[in-house]
Amino acid sequence: MLINIKNILNIDGTAQDFNFSVPEEKLDFIKGYVFHTPVDVKGRIANHAGAVVLNMQIDFSLLVTCDRCLKESVQDFSYQTEHLVVGFLNDEENEENYIIAKAESIDIAEIAVADLLLELPSKMLCKEDCKGLCPVCGCDRNLIECDCMAKIEFE
Numbered sequence: 238m239l240i241n242i243k244n245i246l247n248i249d250g251t252a253q254d255f256n257f258s259v260p261e262e263k264l265d266f267i268k269g270y271v272f273h274t275p276v277d278v279k280g281r282i283a284n285h286a287g288a289v290v291l292n293m294q295i296d297f298s299l300l301v302t303c304d305r306c307l308k309e310s311v312q313d314f315s316y317q318t319e320h321l322v323v324g325f326l327n328d329e330e331n332e333e334n335y336i337i338a339k340a341e342s343i344d345i346a347e348i349a350v351a352d353l354l355l356e357l358p359s360k361m362l363c364k365e366d367c368k369g370l371c372p373v374c375g376c377d378r379n380l381i382e383c384d385c386m387a388k389i390e391f392e
Contacts, residue, residue: 306378
């Protein structure tokens with residue numbers, strides 16, 4: 238979602254709200270994750286006394302396979318991000334700290350996807366205290382208490 242922010246960059250007190258879903262083709266390159274719902278982004282870009290701030294909330298659900306018990310579940314995620322937006326930078330060393338509005342426009346969907354990639358969990362669990370599968374008999378230790386590990390410890 239490309240938006241022109243010329244007025245926001247140049248006029249104190251101006252703001253623009255946005256609310257959209259990231260197009261699926263912008264998510265195709267993300268491997269290892271199955272999006273169960275669209276990635277919804279809402280937020281505001283505003284000029285506060287010359288400082289242009291982009292605030293976003295990113296909401297979506299993933300179909301995940303638990304890394305411990307292999308059970309599938311749908312999990313909801315919600316992230317909030319904030320960026321400073323500038324029209325140009327004199328110092329290229331600090332470029333990673335800002336969003337640069339080239340041609341006075343920014344692609345909010347591209348920024349949201351970049352933020353999403355930084356926040357995605359690397360380990361997926363069905364629940365925080367998942368006990369996983371027994372390495373001996375393979376039972377789901379969340380459902381059944383086996384004594385396989387006790388037998389191994391005493392042998």
